[in-house]
Amino acid sequence: MKDIDWAAMADLLELEGETHSPYVRQAVEELEDPAPQRILDIGSGPGVAASLLAAAFPKAEVTAVDGTPELLARAEERAERLGVEVRTKAAEFPAGLAGLEPADLVWSGQVVHHVGDQQGALDLLAGLLAPGGALTIVEGGLPERWLPRDLGFGRPGLQIRLDAAMADRFGRMRDELPGSVRVLEDWPGMLRAAGLADARSKTFLVDHPAPLADGPREFVRRQLERQRKGLADVLDAEDLATLDRLLDPADPAGIDHRQDLFLLAAKTVHFGRKPQS
Ligand SMILES: C[S@@+](CC[C@H](N)C(=O)[O-])C[C@H]1O[C@@H](n2cnc3c(N)ncnc32)[C@H](O)[C@@H]1O
Incomplete structure (x- = not known):
């Protein structure tokens, strides 16, 4: 902790x-x-x-x-x-x-x-x-979904790769906790x-359909910024470039402007x- x-x-x-x-x-x-x-x-x-x-x-x-x-x-x-x-x-x-x-x-x-x-x-x-x-x-529960599988640029399936990298990081976080015990x-x-x-x-x-309101849209931005920073050494160059485009406030295909951004989660x-x- x-x-x-x-x-x-x-x-x-x-x-x-x-x-x-x-x-x-x-x-x-x-x-x-x-x-x-x-x-x-x-x-x-x-x-x-x-x-x-x-x-x-x-x-x-x-x-x-x-x-x-x-x-x-x-x-x-x-x-x-x-x-x-x-x-x-x-x-x-x-x-x-x-x-x-x-x-x-x-x-x-x-x-x-x-x-x-x-x-x-x-x-x-x-x-x-x-x-x-x-x-x-x-x-x-299930990891969140925010974007279509093919979001129009970059290699399709970015979110699955982000999930895999996050799951790996989660496992490491658990292993490093004081007194960590593995349990079913x-x-x-x-x-x-x-x-x-x-x-x-x-x-x-949790189902916020597109187009996203300001609050959930800001949440997606904060999450993506965190993943961009935290996963910089595990994602490949193409996925990092895709994240940079998504996070660029000036890019019309970025998350600040996209009409297809949604938020779906299962808790x-x-x-x-x-x-x-
Ligand atoms: C992921 S947040 C969850 C916050 C909220 N319950 C929610 O569902 O959004 C985890 C919370 O647990 C608290 N926490 C984690 N480990 C703790 C510990 N060992 N002792 C006291 N609080 C702890 C953190 O301060 C943080 O507020």
């Missing part, structure tokens, strides 16, 4: 959260009965999900928990701007979770894969639940191993419940 500068990613994380928010809204509908009273968003980042949870359950006490104070400040600003109540608590995984009070709903989006021992992290998250409480984690990433199975019942997965689409949410006794 220390190798990633989370505070520097605040804008990107908030933009990503906003762009992907349709899946959070759909997943929250699965959690309405019984309505949770105490909610923890573990690894909340800038609090997009925490604010959506607070809006969906206005009577609940919602706490955003994260190891990056700058992101918690964002979560507070966001909640205030949206007129919802979200508390914040700075805590580093795993030690900082020990003092938290039991919750009826623990939400943790795209966080567990940043912890070396993923089963250990799920065990800890399950330990935060009151009897009957629900644990909801977001992991897996069967998320419902891992929720069961953490002592939870009714484990299941459901996948939600998988895994649910489990702590037995009543």
